[in-house]
Amino acid sequence: MGALDGRSDASSDGVDDYRRRARAWLTTNLPPLEGAAQRPTSEDLTPEVMAANRALQRKLFEAGYAGISWPKEYGGHGLSSAHEGAFLDEASAFAMPDFGALSATTFDICVPTMLTHGAPEFLRRFIPKVLSGDALVCQFFSEPSSGSDLAGARTRATRDGDQWILNGQKVWSTLAHLADWGLCLTRTDWDVPKHRGLTWFAVPCDAPGLTIRPIRQINETAEFCEDFFDDVVVPDTDRIGALNEGWAVTQTMLVLERGAGRRDAAIPPSGPGPMPEELVSLAQRAGRLADPLTRQRLARVHTTDFVGRVLTARIAEMGRLGELNPGLASYVKLFRGTYTPIRARLAVEIGGGPAMIWEGGDAKRAATSLAYLNGRSASIAGGTNEMQRNGIAERALGMPREPSFDAHRPFNEVVREAQNPKGTP
Numbered sequence: 001m002g003a004l005d006g007r008s009d010a011s012s013d014g015v016d017d018y019r020r021r022a023r024a025w026l027t028t029n030l031p032p033l034e035g036a037a038q039r040p041t042s043e044d045l046t047p048e049v050m051a052a053n054r055a056l057q058r059k060l061f062e063a064g065y066a067g068i069s070w071p072k073e074y075g076g077h078g079l080s081s082a083h084e085g086a087f088l089d090e091a092s093a094f095a096m097p098d099f100g101a102l103s104a105t106t107f108d109i110c111v112p113t114m115l116t117h118g119a120p121e122f123l124r125r126f127i128p129k130v131l132s133g134d135a136l137v138c139q140f141f142s143e144p145s146s147g148s149d150l151a152g153a154r155t156r157a158t159r160d161g162d163q164w165i166l167n168g169q170k171v172w173s174t175l176a177h178l179a180d181w182g183l184c185l186t187r188t189d190w191d192v193p194k195h196r197g198l199t200w201f202a203v204p205c206d207a208p209g210l211t212i213r214p215i216r217q218i219n220e221t222a223e224f225c226e227d228f229f230d231d232v233v234v235p236d237t238d239r240i241g242a243l244n245e246g247w248a249v250t251q252t253m254l255v256l257e258r259g260a261g262r263r264d265a266a267i268p269p270s271g272p273g274p275m276p277e278e279l280v281s282l283a284q285r286a287g288r289l290a291d292p293l294t295r296q297r298l299a300r301v302h303t304t305d306f307v308g309r310v311l312t313a314r315i316a317e318m319g320r321l322g323e324l325n326p327g328l329a330s331y332v333k334l335f336r337g338t339y340t341p342i343r344a345r346l347a348v349e350i351g352g353g354p355a356m357i358w359e360g361g362d363a364k365r366a367a368t369s370l371a372y373l374n375g376r377s378a379s380i381a382g383g384t385n386e387m388q389r390n391g392i393a394e395r396a397l398g399m400p401r402e403p404s405f406d407a408h409r410p411f412n413e414v415v416r417e418a419q420n421p422k423g424t425p
């Protein structure tokens with residue numbers, strides 16, 4: 001995992017000094033956070049909020065606190081992940097730039113993937129824009145007919161001199177309508193087996209021919225989009241990784257997406273820390289703080305949260321040391337996919353009726369019920385629980401691979417047969 005190793009090369013000397021300087025800068029320059037941080041939804045991310053967050057990101061960039069562990073030659077600071085972890089640790093008490101899910105897709109997944117596989121000329125041009133808040137990146141991976149089976153992507157990229165013409169459809173792209181760029185998986189060779197004909201591109205979200213349509217959900221938010229590529233032109237200089245070797249890029253991206261990219265996991269927790277404040281106040285409001293069952297539930301969340309933080313830090317560290325494959329990284333993704341809905345249910349049980357009633361517009365009070373309703377999405381987003389179990393079985397435990405009918409056949413043959421199954425007149 002090239003760039004992940006590279007990013008850990010820098011010395012981690014002087015972290016305490018760095019932390020002190022960061023604290024002083026944060027205190028002077030950023031407003032303190034009021035209450036617990038809550039991830040903004042698509043509705044919260046109005047143009048004004050996005051502009052304010054971009055301005056905050058620019059402020060970090062100008063002060064030298066953006067891209068702390070990214071390579072210097074691309075505008076980062078080449079420091080260790082421990083420096084970055086120390087900064088984020090201090091910054092958790094302040095109002096930091098928050099682009100909702102786009103923060104993670106940009107800074108933890110897509111751009112680190114680009115840093116591993118992108119050409120130096122592309123990175124020199126692109127990374128400073130990311131660091132200054134002018135290039136937020138979404139993921140154009142999943143398609144209507146390929147989600148778990150990412151290698152089955154059918155978005156077509158056709159070469160035309162120094163550029164590529166993209167046609168096809170993506171779906172589920174989180175906050176693509178608020179992003180500036182997307183990291184897009186395409187098929188560039190249809191005559192070889194599916195894993196061998198893939199290529200990635202960086203695509204501007206305002207490219208002519210690209211239509212991004214938010215999908216309104218039952219809870220009134222629009223967290224994802226469907227995206228239509230109609231003759232979208234992309235220069236070859238915006239290709240990420242080698243032609244037809246996109247599966248290697250995909251492996252890097254999956255490792256990062258499953259947890260290795262978490263910048264906030266650079267420093268392992270020294271202990272379980274305080275009880276989860278929001279759940280204690282839910283119990284208080286319900287008059288259940290002395291109830292033994294409620295106390296057991298609180299203890300269960302408290303200890304499992306700690307286990308999750310340790311596991312996340314361990315996987316992130318293995319990523320930095322280049323010791324991860326997507327199968328091993330699956331442990332942390334499977335943890336999140338299984339525990340997130342359990343934690344959300346425990347919160348409802350702790351808070352009882354009062355946790356499920358709120359005045360319209362009171363986002364803080366609504367949070368418990370919404371987390372319960374949304375809890376299942378963690379078992380799908382970034383790869384389903386079943387796919388994580390497959391990955392662990394095959395790549396961590398060395399069990400036999402699941403049988404495949406299409407992995408070794410030219411992809412165009414597989415598609416032709418799917419469209420016209422044998423025996424169909």
Ligand SMILES: Cc1cc2nc3c(=O)[nH]c(=O)nc-3n(C[C@H](O)[C@H](O)[C@H](O)COP(=O)(O)OP(=O)(O)OC[C@H]3O[C@@H](n4cnc5c(N)ncnc54)[C@H](O)[C@@H]3O)c2cc1C
Nearest residue numbers: 139140141142147148172173174377380381382383384386
């Ligand atoms: C909240 C959220 C955010 C998302 N954000 C993005 C994004 O930003 N960009 C993006 O490109 N995509 C995104 N996705 C899409 C996500 O990656 C896919 O939904 C996911 O990979 C599953 O693919 P699918 O929906 O096509 O389901 P399918 O692949 O059709 O799976 C359907 C069911 O079959 C099971 N299954 C499939 N194959 C196997 C197998 N081999 N073994 C065992 N079980 C199997 C699955 O586990 C699942 O239960 C997001 C999804 C969610 C829920």
